[in-house]
Amino acid sequence: MARSDTAPGRPRLPTGWRRLAVRAPILLFRAGLGPLLGNRLLLLHHVGRVTDLDRQVVLEVVSRDAGGESWIVASGFGPKADWYQNLRHQPKTVAQIGSRPHAVTARFLPPPEGAEIMVDYARRHPRTARRLCGFMGFPVDGGEASLREAGRAIPFVRLDCAGGHRRHRRT
Incomplete structure (x- = not known):
């Protein structure tokens, strides 16, 4: 069921205490406690395209x-x-x-590859995949067709180290 306040694939950004909660893992990385978050989260540095300032975000490793x-x-x-x-x-x-910091280059994956990634992710993390689909306004039935639809709409990015491989294992 699609959310009435946003189009599918474009949830509203969190505000207030929710924004603080979402950004809390950044403080853990800054305090040197990144290893407590395991291999499922990473801290991504990015440069503001307008401000040219260093920015940070914590993302789940799919x-x-x-x-x-x-x-x-x-x-x-979304994009x-x-x-x-x-x-x-x-x-x-x-x-x-x-x-451990890693110099990486971002590669933006095409929607058909995103569909396959989402199906594979849902096999490994069914509850999280359903929550993500619901959060983004996609059907949460867990069926492969709806997962592929969500995967085609969700922008996936591969972060490659210099000389990085392209085969992936389950996390």
Whole structure:
């Protein structure tokens, strides 16, 4: 069921205490406690396309390669998310996983690949996938067709280290 206040694929940005809660993991990374968050979250640095200032966002790792040289993340707020637009403008950046920073280059994945990524993600994390689909205004029945539809609409980005691999393992 689509949300009435936003179009599917474009949820409203959190405000107030919800925004603080969403941004709290950044403080953990800044305090050197990134390893407590495991391998499922990363801190992405990006440069503001207007301000040219360093910005940070914590993102869930949707998939990663076995060698730890490539990670796939998703823009849950769609292609209008600041971090996503900033990476489009300047794709070379730094991602921190645990306490280790990695120089990465962002590769923007096509919608058919996003559909496959979403189906694979839902097999590994069914509850989280349903919540993500519901949050974005897509059907939450968990069926493969609705997951593919959501995956085609969600912008996925692969962050490759220099010389990074393209095969991914389940996280």
